[in-house]
Amino acid sequence: MSRLSADIREMLAEQWEYRELLWQISRRDVLLRYKQSLMGFGWAIFMPLASTIIFSVVLTRVARIDVSLPYPLFAYSGLAAWNFSASALRFSVTSLTVNTNLVTKVYLPREVFPFSAVMVALIDFAVSSLVLVVMMVYYGVWPTWTVVWLPAVVAVHVVFTLGLALPLAMGNLYFRDVKYLFEVAIQLWMFSTSVLYPIENIGGRAGAILRWNPMTPIIEAYRDVILFGRTPETVPFAAVALGALVLLAVSWVVFHRAEFTFAENV
Amino acid sequence: MARARIVVDGVWKKFRRGERHNSLRDLVPSLARRMVRTAWGGDLQQQEFWALKDVSFEVQPGEAIGIIGPNGAGKSTSLKLLSRILRPTKGRCDIRGRLGALIELSAGFHPDLTGRENVFLQGAIMGMRRTEVARKLDAIVEFSGIGPFLDTQVKRYSSGMQARLGFSVAAHLEPDAFLVDEVLSVGDMSFQSRCIERMQEQIRAGVSLVFVSHNLQAVASLCPRTLVFAGGGIAFAGPTAEALDAYLRVSQNAERWLEGAQPSFVIREATLTSADADLHALRPHAECLLTVVLECLRTEPCFNLSIQVERTIDLLYCYGSTTDELGCGRLSSRAGDLVHASFRLKAHFARGHYRMNLNARDPEAARFLMYTENIAAFAISETATYDGVVDIEPVVTVRIQTSAPGQARQDRSQPSGQ
Numbered sequence: 001m002s003r004l005s006a007d008i009r010e011m012l013a014e015q016w017e018y019r020e021l022l023w024q025i026s027r028r029d030v031l032l033r034y035k036q037s038l039m040g041f042g043w044a045i046f047m048p049l050a051s052t053i054i055f056s057v058v059l060t061r062v063a064r065i066d067v068s069l070p071y072p073l074f075a076y077s078g079l080a081a082w083n084f085s086a087s088a089l090r091f092s093v094t095s096l097t098v099n100t101n102l103v104t105k106v107y108l109p110r111e112v113f114p115f116s117a118v119m120v121a122l123i124d125f126a127v128s129s130l131v132l133v134v135m136m137v138y139y140g141v142w143p144t145w146t147v148v149w150l151p152a153v154v155a156v157h158v159v160f161t162l163g164l165a166l167p168l169a170m171g172n173l174y175f176r177d178v179k180y181l182f183e184v185a186i187q188l189w190m191f192s193t194s195v196l197y198p199i200e201n202i203g204g205r206a207g208a209i210l211r212w213n214p215m216t217p218i219i220e221a222y223r224d225v226i227l228f229g230r231t232p233e234t235v236p237f238a239a240v241a242l243g244a245l246v247l248l249a250v251s252w253v254v255f256h257r258a259e260f261t262f263a264e265n266v
Numbered sequence: 267m268a269r270a271r272i273v274v275d276g277v278w279k280k281f282r283r284g285e286r287h288n289s290l291r292d293l294v295p296s297l298a299r300r301m302v303r304t305a306w307g308g309d310l311q312q313q314e315f316w317a318l319k320d321v322s323f324e325v326q327p328g329e330a331i332g333i334i335g336p337n338g339a340g341k342s343t344s345l346k347l348l349s350r351i352l353r354p355t356k357g358r359c360d361i362r363g364r365l366g367a368l369i370e371l372s373a374g375f376h377p378d379l380t381g382r383e384n385v386f387l388q389g390a391i392m393g394m395r396r397t398e399v400a401r402k403l404d405a406i407v408e409f410s411g412i413g414p415f416l417d418t419q420v421k422r423y424s425s426g427m428q429a430r431l432g433f434s435v436a437a438h439l440e441p442d443a444f445l446v447d448e449v450l451s452v453g454d455m456s457f458q459s460r461c462i463e464r465m466q467e468q469i470r471a472g473v474s475l476v477f478v479s480h481n482l483q484a485v486a487s488l489c490p491r492t493l494v495f496a497g498g499g500i501a502f503a504g505p506t507a508e509a510l511d512a513y514l515r516v517s518q519n520a521e522r523w524l525e526g527a528q529p530s531f532v533i534r535e536a537t538l539t540s541a542d543a544d545l546h547a548l549r550p551h552a553e554c555l556l557t558v559v560l561e562c563l564r565t566e567p568c569f570n571l572s573i574q575v576e577r578t579i580d581l582l583y584c585y586g587s588t589t590d591e592l593g594c595g596r597l598s599s600r601a602g603d604l605v606h607a608s609f610r611l612k613a614h615f616a617r618g619h620y621r622m623n624l625n626a627r628d629p630e631a632a633r634f635l636m637y638t639e640n641i642a643a644f645a646i647s648e649t650a651t652y653d654g655v656v657d658i659e660p661v662v663t664v665r666i667q668t669s670a671p672g673q674a675r676q677d678r679s680q681p682s683g684q
Contacts (some may be wrong), residue, residue, distance in 0.1 A: 017393060024390035028376060028383070035378055046555035107350040108391055260353035263346070264281065 006254065011256050013034065014109040026119040029091075033120060034136060044124035045131050048079040055079075055196050065197050070139045073132075078195035080128045085161050086186050088121035092165035093182050096173045096262065103173075103262050106202055110259045111252070114165040122158065136227070144229035150231050153221045153232065156241045160214065163247030165253040180260045194219050214240045269362065270295045270324035271443050271474040272348065277357035279318040279343055317343045320357075325443070330465075330475035332485035334513045335495030341478045344371055344495070345445045348476065361546045363442025366392065368433065377421035381412055381431055384420050388435045402438045409460070410434035430457055439463050443474040448481075453581060462488060482510055507546070507619045510578045511643055514621070530566050530635040531626045532606070535559040538622070538642035540613075547647040550657040552613050556623060556642060560605040567598045569626050569635055573609055577655060578619040578643065583654050590629060614657050617648040 012254070015022075034040040060071045067074040095113035096103055103110060136142070144167045172178040193215040195198065202210055217240045221232035272481075318340045325331050333341050347359045349367040352612050374391040375384045385406060389399035410430045412423075420428060430584045444465065454512055465488060469475055485492060485506060492509035494502040502512035538545060540554040548554070556573070572588040589607070590596060599605055613620075621643040626636040648657075 018390070020396050021393075023392040024387050024396075028379060028387055031383070032376065032378055101370070101373045102391065104351065106391055107365075107367065107374040108393075260350075263351045 007253055007256055009101050011109075011111075013253065017113075019110055021108060022115055022119065025103065025112050026116040026123075029116055029120045041124075041127050044127040048076060048083050049131060050126050051079050052076040059196060066096075067198060067199070069141070069223075073135055073139055073141060073227060074176040075196055076132055076135055077223055077227060078193075080125060080132060081127050081157065081194045081219050082190060082193065082215070083128070084121050084157070085126035085164075085246070086190070087124065088161050088165055089168055089182065089186065091117035092169045093172045093179050094169075095165075095214065096169045097176070111166065111255060114169040115162065117169075118158065118161055118165050121161075122145055132226075141227055143226050146225045146229050146231055149221070149225040149231060153225060153237075154220065156221075156237070156244055159220050159248050160218065160240065160244035163244055166248075166251040170255055170262075171257055173262060181240055189213075189215065214243060271327045271329075271362050272323075272325035272476065273358070273360045274321055274323050274344065274348065275358045275360075277318055277344075277347060277354045277359055278316060278320045279340075279347060279352065280314055280355040281317045281343075282314050293557065316498055318347070318354075321498075321500055322357075323500065324505065325474045325476060327442075328469060328472045328497060329491070330469045330477060330489040330494035331682045332389075332489035333476065333478045334480070334482065334485055334492060335416075335501070336547055339495035341495050342369075342447055345447050345476065345478060349445055354553065359656060361443050364439070366436055366439040366441030368436045368444065368446045371674060373430065375420050378419060380419055381416045381423070385416075385431065385435055388432065392439050394439060395473070399435075406431075406438050407436045409437060409464075411457070420544065425438065426454065426457075433457075433461060441473060441616060443476070444468065445476045445478075447478045475675060482513070486510065486579055506646060507578070511620065511621060511640060514578065514581070514640060516607045528563070529626075529637070530564040530569075531560040531637070532560055533558060533579070533624070533638055533641060534561050534604070536624070536641040536642060542645070545585050545642075545644045548644055550614055550617075550646055550648050551659070552646075554611055554644065555614055556609040556611065556622065558605075558607050558641065560607070560626070560636070562599040562601055562603040562605060564630070565600045565628075565636060568596050569599070569628055570594075571605075571607055572625045572627060574623040574625070575620050582655060584615065584620065586628075588627070594649055596629065613644065613646060614659075615646050615675075616654045616657050617646045618655075619643065619645045668674060 034043065037043065039046065052072055055075050056072045059065055059075070065071075092114040095117045096110065099113050104107065105114075107247035124194060168178060168182065172182075190196075192210050192213055199207070199210050199213070217233065221237050224230050224232050289545055321344060323331070323338070333344065336339055343352070345367070347354050347371070348361060349365060349369060350359075376387065381388065385403065386396065386399050387553075391395070393457045407413060410433070412425075412427060412431050412434075415423065415427065420431075423431070446465070462484060465475060469488075475488065475489055477485060491504065492506040493500050493513045494509050502509055536556070536558045538556045539553055540548060540552050540674075542552045544549050545554075558571075560571075570588045570590040572586060574583065575585040576583055597605070621640045623637075623639045624641045625634055627634055627636070
């Protein structure tokens with residue numbers, strides 16, 4: 001128990017000592033992400049927009065699903081939020097292994113690499129959200145007072161993503177298989193989440209399992225507070241919020257304890 | 267008593283040789299093996315070795331300590347432990363205060379960012395605040411000499427420029443303890459001497475320095491005390507001049523000179539004396555006497571002895587001669603004989619540390635019968651400022667003849683103080 005509290009004190013002291021490092025590393029990654037690309041931040045908008053157009057055609061003309069909203073709005077809100085998690089985690093997975101030089105040669109709290117991957121994705125998310133605003137104006141969907149919930153939803157989403165980013169980065173450092181497994185898992189996970197279609201439509205045993213998917217309450221909370229003008233569904237959202245906090249705390253402590261072996265194992 | 271700034275106390279570090287399981291395929295068998303064994307950190311398992319064995323030392327505020335030793339002796343591992351990149355398997359490493367580690371100067375540099383962007387990034391990596399970097403930016407740029415290239419991408423820099431910029435950022439960190447690992451070799455001569463000056467300034471200001479280098483000259487000029495690492499342990503700790511001798515002892519392999527043959531002689535006694543008494547503070551030109559007693563192990567019908575003097579710091583060959591050339595003729599001895607030899611000599615050397623080697627050779631076959639390095643050592647301490655190896659005892663007069671007509675001025679002569 002005393003070891004745990006010593007570790008937590010050390011973790012927080014380090015984050016304080018290196019408080020500007022996260023900002024600097026994130027800034028570097030943002031600068032680098034779109035350096036030497038003509039579209040720059042345009043890519044942050046283009047990617048979910050392209051998917052929205054594709055899925056709008058497929059799922060409204062071919063499969064026909066009812067979401068009680070203009071479908072592109074439904075799909076884009078889901079995709080923008082989903083893409084935040086997916087790209088944050090995708091960059092987290094390799095964040096330690098591409099920074100081998102820093103991991104093996106310099107001391108700094110190694111959390112900054114996955115954390116900065118999440119920060120960069122968060123900036124992309126903010127940029128791509130502008131398109132959602134434009135789409136809402138186009139479809140005449142106006143937010144109500146429930147939009148004050150938005151910061152809470154984003155916070156839960158970020159905490160949950162951070163909690164996954166740390167073990168993924170660490171896992172890939174030890175076993176490079178993680179990178180490949182991740183790509184498969186993230187695809188599967190997207191289609192198990194209410195990104196493109198509401199999963200409550202899925203019945204049977206598969207549906208029962210999918211109710212436990214923690215990403216669904218997060219994505220639905222976004223739609224609830226922005227598009228539907230209602231508060232997030234209390235029980236699932238509270239459960240996910242609590243779970244995200246516990247996940248982050250556990251994975252951070254584990255990460256912190258393991259980080260002293262990173263230089264030898266990278 | 268002042269508390270040590272850097273404490274290394276009984277540190278052991280274990281590494282694994284060969285490839286680690288980096289994919290899941292290798293993990294399962296390795297886990298299975300581990301289940302069977304009782305895993306405890308103290309025992310060496312297959313493929314493991316101790317990179318550091320029970321290393322302890324302390325560095326006080328304002329103290330500079332050098333670390334020298336052959337490759338793979340554990341020098342860099344110790345620095346990585348001190349800088350918290352690695353954790354010791356056993357023992358304790360502590361640094362009180364802010365640490366500046368100049369281990370890999372441009373590790374944090376990203377080739378696609380400009381020099382300016384990299385200065386801020388590197389500063390943050392070293393734990394500096396943004397405002398602190400901004401305040402010191404001019405000094406950093408000035409020191410590095412990057413000037414007009416500050417807003418150029420670092421990938422266009424030469425490796426020397428990168429290293430200079432990296433060092434400049436680190437040099438302005440104002441740490442309490444500095445770890446420097448073989449980083450001066452990159453910049454040019456003038457930059458190197460600026461770096462050494464900068465470090466000397468910081469030491470005077472109370473910073474502790476741990477300096478790892480193969481540049482013995484730089485170690486000698488920065489560090490009064492030096493540790494010699496060999497095979498994962500500290501082989502010697504003490505004054506730098508003696509440490510250099512110890513380093514040469516561990517890194518030289520006398521056997522190779524004998525080409526596998528057994529030596530025919532063994533030294534029973536070797537003493538160097540001087541009327542100046544202290545061999546570590548001789549005046550230039552001091553008279554010394556080297557006496558040696560060799561025991562002949564194998565009958566040698568024809569041999570000579572040779573003596574060499576080398577400068578300790580860089581093994582510069584300063585003098586060498588043989589008993590042949592010195593007029594003793596060729597020698598012969600039978601097994602069991604004792605050979606007494608004495609060399610009366612004058613130490614016409616410039617200030618520095620020197621050591622002597624003694625060989626026995628067969629002049630006909632040009633092979634060594636005995637090769638012994640460092641049978642004696644001495645140091646010249648001289649306060650007059652001159653550089654080089656020998657003291658040529660110059661006596662100087664300078665005369666200035668004016669060309670202006672009608673002004674026959676007195677010539678000024680300045681005899682030297684010799």
